[in-house]
Amino acid sequence: MSEGTRTIEVNYLARVEGEGALHLRIEQDRLVAAQLRIFEPPRFFEALLRGRDFREAPDITARICGICPVAYLMSACAAMEDLCGVEVSAPIADLRRLLYCGEWIESHVLHIFMLHLPDFMGYPDAVRIARDHPELVRMGLRLKKAGNAIVALLGGREIHPINVRLGGFYRAPKRADLLALRAELEWALGAAEQTVARVSALAFPDFERDYEFVALRHPEHYPMNTGRLVSSRGVDLPVTGYDDYLQEHHEVHSTALQSRTASGGVVHLGPLARYALNRDRLTPRARAAADAAGLGAQVCNPFRSIVVRAVEVVLAFEEALRLVDAYREFDLPALPVELRPGVGYGATEAPRGTLYHRYTVDQDGLITDAKIVAPTAVNQAVIEADLRHYLEPNLHLPDDTLRGVCETAIRNYDPCISCSAHFLKLDVERD
Amino acid sequence: MTAPRLRLAVWKFASCDGCQLSLLDCEDELLALAEGVQIALFAEASSNMLPGPYDVSLVEGSITTAHDRERIQQVRAESGLLVTIGACATAGGIQALRNFRDVEEWKQLVYARPEVIDALATSTPIAEHVKVDFELRGCPVSKRQLLELLAALLAGRRPNVSTASVCEECKARGTPCVMVAHGTPCLGPVTQAGCGAICPAYNRGCYGCFGPKETPNPAALSERLTELGMDRATLLRVYRSFNAGAPAFADEAARHE
Ligand code: SF4
Ligand code: SF4
Numbered sequence: 001m002s003e004g005t006r007t008i009e010v011n012y013l014a015r016v017e018g019e020g021a022l023h024l025r026i027e028q029d030r031l032v033a034a035q036l037r038i039f040e041p042p043r044f045f046e047a048l049l050r051g052r053d054f055r056e057a058p059d060i061t062a063r064i065c066g067i068c069p070v071a072y073l074m075s076a077c078a079a080m081e082d083l084c085g086v087e088v089s090a091p092i093a094d095l096r097r098l099l100y101c102g103e104w105i106e107s108h109v110l111h112i113f114m115l116h117l118p119d120f121m122g123y124p125d126a127v128r129i130a131r132d133h134p135e136l137v138r139m140g141l142r143l144k145k146a147g148n149a150i151v152a153l154l155g156g157r158e159i160h161p162i163n164v165r166l167g168g169f170y171r172a173p174k175r176a177d178l179l180a181l182r183a184e185l186e187w188a189l190g191a192a193e194q195t196v197a198r199v200s201a202l203a204f205p206d207f208e209r210d211y212e213f214v215a216l217r218h219p220e221h222y223p224m225n226t227g228r229l230v231s232s233r234g235v236d237l238p239v240t241g242y243d244d245y246l247q248e249h250h251e252v253h254s255t256a257l258q259s260r261t262a263s264g265g266v267v268h269l270g271p272l273a274r275y276a277l278n279r280d281r282l283t284p285r286a287r288a289a290a291d292a293a294g295l296g297a298q299v300c301n302p303f304r305s306i307v308v309r310a311v312e313v314v315l316a317f318e319e320a321l322r323l324v325d326a327y328r329e330f331d332l333p334a335l336p337v338e339l340r341p342g343v344g345y346g347a348t349e350a351p352r353g354t355l356y357h358r359y360t361v362d363q364d365g366l367i368t369d370a371k372i373v374a375p376t377a378v379n380q381a382v383i384e385a386d387l388r389h390y391l392e393p394n395l396h397l398p399d400d401t402l403r404g405v406c407e408t409a410i411r412n413y414d415p416c417i418s419c420s421a422h423f424l425k426l427d428v429e430r431d
Numbered sequence: 432m433t434a435p436r437l438r439l440a441v442w443k444f445a446s447c448d449g450c451q452l453s454l455l456d457c458e459d460e461l462l463a464l465a466e467g468v469q470i471a472l473f474a475e476a477s478s479n480m481l482p483g484p485y486d487v488s489l490v491e492g493s494i495t496t497a498h499d500r501e502r503i504q505q506v507r508a509e510s511g512l513l514v515t516i517g518a519c520a521t522a523g524g525i526q527a528l529r530n531f532r533d534v535e536e537w538k539q540l541v542y543a544r545p546e547v548i549d550a551l552a553t554s555t556p557i558a559e560h561v562k563v564d565f566e567l568r569g570c571p572v573s574k575r576q577l578l579e580l581l582a583a584l585l586a587g588r589r590p591n592v593s594t595a596s597v598c599e600e601c602k603a604r605g606t607p608c609v610m611v612a613h614g615t616p617c618l619g620p621v622t623q624a625g626c627g628a629i630c631p632a633y634n635r636g637c638y639g640c641f642g643p644k645e646t647p648n649p650a651a652l653s654e655r656l657t658e659l660g661m662d663r664a665t666l667l668r669v670y671r672s673f674n675a676g677a678p679a680f681a682d683e684a685a686r687h688e
Contacts (some may be wrong), residue, residue, distance in 0.1 A: 005545045010652060012474055012480070014474045014475075014477060014478035014479075014480065015474075015475065015476065015477065015478055016475070017448045017452075017475060018443075018448060019443065019474075041444070041445040041492075041496045041499060041549075041550065042495070042538075042541065042542070042548055042550050043445055043495070043524075043525075043526040043543055044526065044529060044537045044538075044540075044550075046528065046536075046540065046541050047532075047537035047540045047541050048525065048526070048528040048532075048537070050540075052668065053665070053668065056668070056672075059638070060525060060672070063447050063449075063525045063570065063673065064447060065447050065448065065449075065499070066446075066447040066448045066449020066450070066452050066571060067448055067449075067452060069447075069449070098676050106456075109558045110452075110455065114455065114476060115476075118478070124477050124479035125470075125476055125477030125478065125479060126476070127461075127462065127465040127470065127476075127477070128479070130462055130465075134462075135460070138462070141458040141459075141461060141462075142458065143454075144458055145458040145459070147459070156629040156630070157571075157573075157626070157629055158453075158574075158630075159449040159452060159456070159571040160449060160570060160571055160640070162629055162630050162635060162638075163633045163635070170630075170633045170634045170635040171634045171635075203583060217596075217688060221603075259572075317464075351459075361573045364496075370435050409476075416543070418447050418448045
């Protein structure tokens with residue numbers, strides 16, 4: 001290694017889902033490499049789906065990620081129902097939204113309290129935070145549990161719910177069972193507002209970027225299960241247009257397939273994008289919480305994503321309460337879904353951003369081609385760009401400080417590396 | 432002086448992270464658990480990663496790369512007890528579907544540069560590589576069983592985990608049999624208990640996510656499923672899912688190939 005060359009490695013990124021590493025190379029005060037490496041073993045979902053029955057796609061793809069299985073269930077259902085020309089009834093759509101609220105809550109709260117907050121508070125993990133601030137961690141655990149209770153009731157269990165099928169659910173809940181959640185959801189809504197206040201008071205690095213935000217947009221609601229694909233640069237497409245807009249590019253120096261726009265642009269998915277594109281669709285208390293936290297029309301400091309995530313938790317509890325109160329038992333928990341061979345497209349808003357599925361199904365109902373683009377696969381390019389922009393003016397800082405900020409910057413995106421296993425990246429360094 | 436605490440490590444191989452997440456989903460017990468157990472290594476939850484040896488290792492995920500085949504030996508060497516959690520670790524997981532296909536072809540389907548992908552032709556359970564002291568089934572594991580396991584470890588006794596079938600849990604729960612009542616195909620008779628018979632309680636047949644029970648009779652079940660109208664190709668797929676690599680399911684699937 002020549003004089004003035006520094007290599008900073010994080011060999012095993014902690015507090016992310018899945019396995020990843022970070023590699024930085026600095027030569028003579030110049031940053032020459034900032035790479036997020038993924039060494040999650042490939043699991044070949046797109047290949048193993050071939051030959052499976054189209055009705056199996058939701059349960060199988062749920063196993064891509066144990067943290068956001070509902071997102072996979074929902075995107076797979078959306079794609080197959082698109083294929084078969086089925087539009088679910090209003091009560092089914094409401095139950096799906098409620099289920100998704102549960103997942104947003106448990107996933108966001110896990111990330112806020114257990115994965116991201118330790119960075120800002122200077123602890124290695126939530127258990128250590130609990131020694132000094134037990135009430136804070138207990139509040140987080142109780143909030144998470146409230147989200148899990150929704151998923152467990154509608155889905156049968158918290159992880160890999162069993163109650164989702166094409167066209168709807170195997171069994172619709174009893175009104176009394178949903179109402180039994182109510183008191184806890186009421187408490188949780190208040191606690192979620194407190195969470196926004198707490199995290200908005202954290203100290204954030206002074207750093208902003210001009211992003212191309214991409215998310216779904218729905219005519220009435222903050223987006224979860226359906227909507228058009230929109231961007232902050234004016235794109236507005238049906239989900240069937242996803243492949244025309246975002247394409248997987250093959251990086252020469254790696255095995256990575258990085259998603260970019262057709263013109264090579266890097267896009268940003270997730271809470272900041274949903275917020276920027278759908279602020280007008282926030283529920284009243286979520287909007288009030290955002291205003292009180294000083295969030296403007298959009299948030300361009302990625303380190304503040306923890307605040308936006310907390311605002312989305314408020315929204316999810318508010319929506320959950322609305323849906324629970326409006327729920328009336330109904331007869332047909334699933335609409336019949338008749339096979340129509342062809343291509344189906346589906347996208348929903350996973351906690352980490354838009355999750356896209358596309359399937360081709362033959363006349364026997366067997367999948368012949370599958371394409372799944374997890375939000376982290378798209379966000380990898382923006383994470384690396386954030387790292388470069390943050391690092392360049394800060395290279396004089398000591399390695400430990402840089403390493404810490406970089407890890408936090410990666411966690412801003414709550415990257416789910418398990419989901420991204422098909423864009424495994426290899427680090428090849430040449431002179 | 433407090434008593435020395437059990438040093439626990441949580442490891443991940445090819446998997447979805449769901450089984451280790453089950454540990455974090457023990458919201459009510461987590462902080463108490465952290466009192467009784469020293470979580471020495473749990474990368475998903477803590478950036479504090481302490482070196483071995485560990486009293487107990489929980490291992491999630493299956494062996495699918497040459498590198499992981501080496502790594503599991505290291506984990507074994509550093510662990511007093513090694514417990515596998517979930518269908519990936521105990522049967523190879525859904526990714527074991529490759530065991531019946533050509534993985535080279537799959538690499539080309541999924542990756543732009545297949546030649547640089549490290550992937551074995553098979554996805555195998557941990558017990559195929561090293562000695563395993565105890566197994567928890569399920570995709571994912573059940574939280575109840577996970578807590579029972581940890582309580583047993585702390586008390587130095589054997590975990591009380593049933594090896595009966597899902598059917599018995601249905602009976603215990605008072606759920607009418609979906610196969611008898613509605614003619615819904617169900618793998619409950621050949622699947623190991625543990626989940627609490629969730630699927631039948633939700634009007635759905637069991638799809639076998641806890642893997643085969645002890646001494647199952649899948650041939651008899653297949654006959655019944657055929658009477659219910661299932662064709663050979665469907666039967667094949669039914670046994671080839673999240674526990675495709677478990678011998679009893681793999682063998683029964685092969686009979687319908
Ligand atoms: S067994 Fe299932 S839940 Fe557990 S890690 Fe594997 S895929 Fe995930
Ligand atoms: S009933 Fe069967 S498929 Fe359903 S959770 Fe239990 S073991 Fe898994």
